[in-house]
Amino acid sequence: MEQEAQEAEKNGRIRVIVQDNGPIHRCKEVQQLWSKWESQNLYIFFLPKYCSEMNPIELEWQHLKKDELSGQMFEDELDLAYAVMNGVKARGEKGQYSTERIKFNEHTSS
Template identity: 55%
Template sequence: GLFLFWLPPYCSEMNRIEEQWHQLKTHEIAGRMFEHEVDLADAIIEGMQARSSRGNYSLERFIFNSS
């Protein structure tokens, strides 16, 4: 038979990136204040690099040009 499962409009448990964001916010940038958005962006990049080094997995950064 056919089974229908209704999901909530947003379900963080089913979005795999949410756990990574939680770890990043909790362990890498928690308690820090940022004067400018670029400082926050740099901290996120540094935190992701630190997590990849500790986890022994590769991390690639892609820059998309808008021109």
């Protein structure tokens, strides 16, 4: 979010982020940054609690489970992870939109 806020401030355009009510989005550390972000033109809005039908990713997960993963058994978490990645790719191809994997936490401690 810091990068989003900095970019919004730099280009002078308002940026809006819509999030669910997950604990990580509302923890004290994050709440303390809301005023700063707003002063940089970044505004955070939250979907209503327990309203998954308003969260597009929830609908996408529903389709992924029903259309791509239904009826499959997985040996372990790695097999499940690959099935999810392949399912996301297949849904993107069907819907003619691009998908891209983003790797988080690539930094390793020495």
